[in-house]
Every structure is written in structure tokens, then in C-alpha cells.
Amino acid sequence: MTIEYLDERLRDVKPAGVTLDADGVLHRGRNALPGAADLLRGLDARGIPWQIVTNNSRQTAQRAAAHFRAIGLPVGDANVLTAADAMAAFIARDHAGTHGRSGQPLVYPVGDRDQRDCLIAGGCRLTDDEDRAEYVAVGVNRQLTFQRLFHACNAIRRGAQFVVANMDATVPTETGAIPGAGALAAAIRVATGRDPFNIGKPAPELMIQALRKMGCVADLSIHVGDRIDSDVPAARQANMWAVLVTTGDFDRASGVAATGDARPHLIAPDLPTLNGWLLR
Ligand SMILES: [Mg+2]
Structure with a gap:
């Protein structure tokens, strides 16, 4: 071969x-x-x-790198870029660069706690106020409630920018395939008629x-x-x-x-x- x-x-x-x-x-x-x-x-x-x-829509580079090292791969923290980190970087850059706004971008998170940590580490400020959110950031969330989906849709209809870590339909886990960030984004897309900006491959x-x-x-x-x-x-x-x-x-x-x-x-x-x- x-x-x-x-x-x-x-x-x-x-x-x-x-x-x-x-x-x-x-x-x-x-x-x-x-x-x-x-x-x-x-x-x-x-x-x-x-x-x-x-x-990966919820891991920082540090956590992903630790996983690679645990299976014997010589991977430093600086050798990894996850979609979660890239989403935070995209939002921070878009906010300051494209829109020329000062201060931190205000983000309504639809992802889980790990993804929220990535957003904060990347320079975003989180808000649960749909009327103030400038971005809606979507990632995998096993605790997602109907209320959060509802408020995310309202924020997007009001003009917040809709960003998703990846459009993967499912994520494999030990207990089977769970709905991925793409599945959650699809629900919001159907409800709002808006297409997300996708970070991932x-x-x-x-x-x-x-x-x-x-x-x-x-x-x-x-x-x-x-x-x-x-x-x-x-x-x-x-x-x-x-x-x-x-x-x-x-x-x-x-x-x-x-x-x-x-x-x-x-x-x-x-x-x-x-x-x-x-x-x-
Ligand atoms: Mg692959």
C-alpha cells in the first residue's frame, strides 16, 4: 500500500x-x-x-490534550484546537473586529457547563437575558430545557447572532449516540428560520x-x-x-x-x- x-x-x-x-x-x-x-x-x-x-463542542484544549496523553500520544495543550475554544475565539473576534464593538460579547449559552467555561475562558460574558444577548452559542447539553431553547429562539429573532460549535447530528457516548450540537441547532433553525454560523468541520x-x-x-x-x-x-x-x-x-x-x-x-x-x- x-x-x-x-x-x-x-x-x-x-x-x-x-x-x-x-x-x-x-x-x-x-x-x-x-x-x-x-x-x-x-x-x-x-x-x-x-x-x-x-x-468537540464542550472540551477545552487542556482537557482534550489530557485525554490524548492518557492513551499514549505526545500531545501538548498548545497542540489542540477544539470547536468549543474556536467558537469562543470566533465570537470575541467577530464582536470586536467585524462589529467594532468594545467590551466583552454578551452570549446566551445553550451548551452545558463545560462549554460555558470555554466561552468565559475565550473572553465572552454570559447572560441569561434574551433581550441583551448579542450571540447565542450552541453546543451539546444533556440538561437542556425547553425554556432555554425558547429563550435562545427569542434572542435570535430579536437579532442575536446564532453560532454553533458543530453541526454533528449525534455524539457517541458509552450509553449510545446522544443528540449532537447540530441536532439542537436544527431545532432552533426550524423555530426561527435562521441558519447558524457553523464553527466545526x-x-x-x-x-x-x-x-x-x-x-x-x-x-x-x-x-x-x-x-x-x-x-x-x-x-x-x-x-x-x-x-x-x-x-x-x-x-x-x-x-x-x-x-x-x-x-x-x-x-x-x-x-x-x-x-x-x-x-x-
Ligand atoms: Mg475522524
Whole structure:
């Protein structure tokens, strides 16, 4: 099994920065995948910046990194960008930059306590007042009440900006798949007729923030993922090179058959083979 180029231009690219999906790429559940630790150490040894980009809507980078270390991966807190952190950063930046407003953005949280902590850590101020909220931030919340959904919808109808950490329909847990941030956002979308701004993959915002954090330009950076319906379009829309590794949810044949935003530029059968390509 070897590297397969679906775009010949990538033959001449020496990646200056690397972003990586986690599940299906670096690990499967609680098991690190073969070659994952070597690949990350190799990037560090060559001074190539890297970021693990995850759609997780409630974990800080610190908590996610601790999980990766617990399964044997050499991941520092600074190597992770979660959708929860990226959502807080997006809101803070949008508030000050796009709208030129001073002070902290006032956010009505629909996510759980962990997500609220991420928002506060990212420079947002939380409010339970639908009339004052400038943003409504949606993430997974197992304690979500009808009242909170109702007030979130009112805030959005009144003009608050509707932001969601990811549009994932479900989140796998030990007790089965629970409704994801995307499912909660869908309820609000139907009730308000407004579309959310999505931070997570397949949207490009998470990747754009990772590139900014690494100080890398998109067209010299690769994203390594296992999904042609999430990783590949996120990378392509951020103008990065999309690498599909077939250790996860999609095989080589589906990568080769994919078209448009779902088509990877490169297919690798596993991480040791990808590492060899990076070292070429
Ligand atoms: Mg994955």
C-alpha cells in the first residue's frame, strides 16, 4: 500500500504546517493507532507546527490534550484546537473586529457547563437575558430545557447572532449516540428560520483558526482526516491540501470516487506511510 496522488501538484509541496483529525486518524476510541505517536514526534523533530482540530463542542484544549496523553500520544495543550475554544475565539473576534464593538460579547449559552467555561475562558460574558444577548452559542447539553431553547429562539429573532460549535447530528457516548450540537441547532433553525454560523468541520472556521495559530499559509499546509464529508471539505474550503487516511470511516474507493469539495488531494493507507511521505 502506497501514497496515491489525486492531485499531482501535491508532489512538489513540502508541508509547512499540519492539522490532524483525531478519531479514525490518531486513535480509535481509547486505542492510539499505529504510527500516531511517531508521526507527531517526527513533526516536532523537524520543527513543523501541527494542530489536532476536533469538533468537540464542550472540551477545552487542556482537557482534550489530557485525554490524548492518557492513551499514549505526545500531545501538548498548545497542540489542540477544539470547536468549543474556536467558537469562543470566533465570537470575541467577530464582536470586536467585524462589529467594532468594545467590551466583552454578551452570549446566551445553550451548551452545558463545560462549554460555558470555554466561552468565559475565550473572553465572552454570559447572560441569561434574551433581550441583551448579542450571540447565542450552541453546543451539546444533556440538561437542556425547553425554556432555554425558547429563550435562545427569542434572542435570535430579536437579532442575536446564532453560532454553533458543530453541526454533528449525534455524539457517541458509552450509553449510545446522544443528540449532537447540530441536532439542537436544527431545532432552533426550524423555530426561527435562521441558519447558524457553523464553527466545526465541514465548515472552514476551525481550520482557518488552526492556520492562524500555527502561523502557516493555507496552500503550504495539509489537513489529515478520515472523513470525506467533514475533514476533506473543511480543508478544501480553507484552501488547504486534503489528505484522506483510510484507517477510519472511509476507504480508498470512496476517496477516489469523491467529487467536488469531498475529493481528497492525497490518499494514504495509514500513518506510517504518510510519515514516509512527509519525510521524503
Ligand atoms: Mg475522524
